[in-house]
C-alpha cells in the first residue's frame with residue numbers, strides 16, 4: 161500500500177463519516193413530521209452515502225485502442241463494452257493515437273532524468289494520468305505483419321522509463337489482438353511490456369477469425385470475447401501475481417541496473433531506493449519459491465558480470 165492509497169482511504173473515511181453524521185442528526189430532527197426540509201436533507205445525505213459506496217466498489221477500467229482507425233479493433237471492443245456495462249464499472253476509452261506523439265527522438269531523457277524531461281511529455285502526460293487512474297487496463301491492437309501497431313510500439317518506447325521504474329503492481333490488464341491468426345508474437349510482446357510496467361496480465365485474447373478483412377465478427381467470436389471479458393472482470397479482485405523464476409530473475413537484473421545507476425542513472429537509483437527495493441526480494445510482499453531464490457542468488461554474480469560489460473559506454 162503506497163502513500164496515495166493510504167491518503168485515498170483516509171479521505172474516503174472523512175467524507176463518509178461527515179455524511180453519516182449529517183444523515184444521523186437529520187434523521188433525529190425529522191422526528192417532528194412538520195419538518196419537511198430536514199427530511200429531504202436526510203434522504204439526500206443517505207443517497208450520497210449509497211452512491212459513494214457504489215463508487216468505491218466500482219472498478220475503474222481504461223480501454224486503449226492501438227489502431228490508427230476506428231475500424232475492426234473498435235468493433236472487437238463492442239462485446240467488451242457490452243460485458244462491462246453489466247458490471248459495476250467506470251469506463252474511460254481512448255484511441256492511443258490521440259494521446260501520443262509517435263516520434264521518439266532517442267534522447268532517453270525520460271529514462272535517465274525523469275519522464276518530465278521527454279521532449280513530448282506535454283502530449284503524453286494525459287495518457288500517463290489515465291494509466292495512474294485506472295484499476296484495470298484493456299489494451300487492443302490489430303495485428304499488422306504479425307505484430308502490434310506502430311502506435312503501441314511508440315507508446316512502449318515513450319514509456320520505456322516504466323520498465324526501469326515500474327509502478328502499476330496493484331492493477332490488472334487484458335490484452336486483445338485482432339484479427340487473423342498470426343497474433344501470438346504481438347500478444348506476447350504487449351503482455352511482457354505491461355508486466356514489466358507492473359501490470360498483472362490476467363487475460364489474453366486473440367480469437368482467430370480467418371475472414372480477417374471482413375467488417376463483422378462471427379457470433380462465436382463475439383461470445384468468446386464476452387466470456388473472456390467476464391473472466392477478466394472476475395480476476396480484478398484476485399491476489400497479485402506470484403512471481404515465477406523468470407520474474408525473480410528480471411527483478412534481479414533491474415535491481416543490478418539500478419544499483420549501477422548510483423554512479424550513472426541516479427533517477428533509477430533514487431526510485432529503487434525510495435521504494436526500498438534494494439533490500440527486498442521483489443517489488444511487493446509476496447512468497448518467493450525457495451528454488452527461484454536459490455537460482456537467482458547463484459545467477460546474480462553471472463548477470464552482474466555480463467551487465468558490467470554491457471554498461472561500458474552506456
Ligand SMILES: Cc1cc2nc3c(=O)[nH]c(=O)nc-3n(C[C@H](O)[C@H](O)[C@H](O)COP(=O)(O)O)c2cc1C
Pocket residue numbers: 227228229230231232233234302303304305306307338339340341342343372373
Ligand atoms: C498492413 C496490414 C497488415 C496486416 N497483417 C496481418 C497479419 O500479419 N496477420 C493477420 O492475421 N492479419 C493481418 N492484417 C489484418 C488486420 O489485422 C485486420 O484487418 C484488423 O482487423 C484491422 O484492424 P483495424 O480495422 O482496427 O485496423 C493486416 C492488415 C493490414 C492493413
